[in-house]
Amino acid sequence: MAVRGRKEKPIDRDESPWHAFVDDLRKLRGEETTLADIGAKIGYSASYLSRMLNPGNDNITERFVRAYAEACGADPDEWARRRREALGEPEPPEPPTVPRPRLSPEETADTLEPLPIKPRVSQRRVAIIASAVGGVLAVLAGTVVTTMLGGPDRPPNVVITPTDECRSSWAGTSQKSVLVMPCIKHDDHGIAIYAKIKSIKRGGRAEEVTVWLWLMKHDRHLVERHAAHLTRNEASLRRCRIRLANADQIATCGPFIVPPPAEKGVYTTSSSVRSLDATYPPGWNDPTFTGTQGGLLTWTPTRS
Missing domain, CATH: 2.60.40 (Immunoglobulin-like)
Known part of the structure; x- marks a missing residue:
């Protein structure tokens, strides 16, 4: 596989698990895809990627591996796990299991970023046709003011x-x-x-x-x-x-x-x-x- 016409130096896979991992990471993109193609997806130059994908580089971070794997169409979690195994790092601890709270209509699921909980309003809603400049909308005395939009x-x-x-x-x-x-x-x-x-x-x-x-x-x-x-x-x-x-x-x-x-x-x-x-x-x-x-x-x- 070449980087802008220059052949990459072969990796001795038997030297260490890390060498084998980096070799597999290189091969992940396939024969037809160049480092320049991958770099265009994740915002790095081909020369930078070539330096990163070197078994002598011990600063290939999990973040880089995830971005590179995803750009190659692979599972980032799987390659992050393989990186930890090659380095002998422990698996991250499992988050504690907590009971799922019962959500009200104003609350979001725990997988969503938190949003402000809206105060309950009366079921009696009054529709008002607003003509204020800029289409200003207001909430008055707990009543939702609704604007009908129209015009060319x-x-x-x-x-x-x-x-x-x-x-x-x-x-x-x-x-x-x-x-x-x-x-x-x-x-x-x-x-x-x-x-x-x-x-x-x-x-x-x-x-x-x-x-x-x-x-x-x-x-x-x-x-x-x-x-x-x-x-x-x-x-x-x-x-x-x-x-x-x-x-x-x-x-x-x-x-x-x-x-x-x-x-x-x-x-x-x-x-x-x-x-x-x-x-x-x-x-x-x-x-x-x-x-x-x-x-x-x-x-x-x-x-x-």
């Missing part, structure tokens, strides 16, 4: 119930020095999704991260059944490459206008943040992957 620049026959636009607080990400706050709002042309990104890094170089956003139906039953992939709208998937300096710098990814869903329900913006760059966020093909959610928006298409 707005999707016809749609009812939107207002909720919190953004997540109530910053959420941690896989990048320990970066926090995220996903948001969702209605727009003249549909639904807008965006996310605020905050650096909490106090020293060193500025950090580059990729932020993925997508429209997600907030359906706790699908998540509980490990079918979160059915909540995701792939056509709404967007991403940004953002460079963050230190000292609490805040940047915004979006807003992106996405087509309004045809199905009635509660929707949110889901997000993922990583240092690598790829078309899809790591875990996208995992039916349990939910990302980090933001505010909620109730969307109800109505009949013509």
Whole structure:
């Protein structure tokens, strides 16, 4: 197998389990796929990958192995396990088993990022046709104020119930020095999704991260059944490459206008943040992957 025309030095598999593992990791991409192809998916150059896939390198992290395996179409968990075996590292401890709480309609499943619990409102809802500038929505005396959208620049026959636009607080990400706050709002042309990104890094170089956003139906039953992939709208998937300096710098990814869903329900913006760059966020093909959610928006298409 070649790296831009240069042959890789063969690995003596019998020298150690680590040598055999790195050799298998090299071969994982197959004969037709180059390191440049893999690098384009995970945000590294072919020369960097060539240096990483060297048995003399003892700094092949689990994070790198997972990203590389996923880019090759393999199971990241399986290759993370093989890495630990080759290094003689112990298996991570199993998380303690706790009883699943009984969830109320305002709560999310434990696999979802926590969202603020909404106060209960009276079943008596009053629909008001709002004409305020900007389509301002309000909640008055526990009554949900609903706006009927119309006009040449707005999707016809749609009812939107207002909720919190953004997540109530910053959420941690896989990048320990970066926090995220996903948001969702209605727009003249549909639904807008965006996310605020905050650096909490106090020293060193500025950090580059990729932020993925997508429209997600907030359906706790699908998540509980490990079918979160059915909540995701792939056509709404967007991403940004953002460079963050230190000292609490805040940047915004979006807003992106996405087509309004045809199905009635509660929707949110889901997000993922990583240092690598790829078309899809790591875990996208995992039916349990939910990302980090933001505010909620109730969307109800109505009949013509």
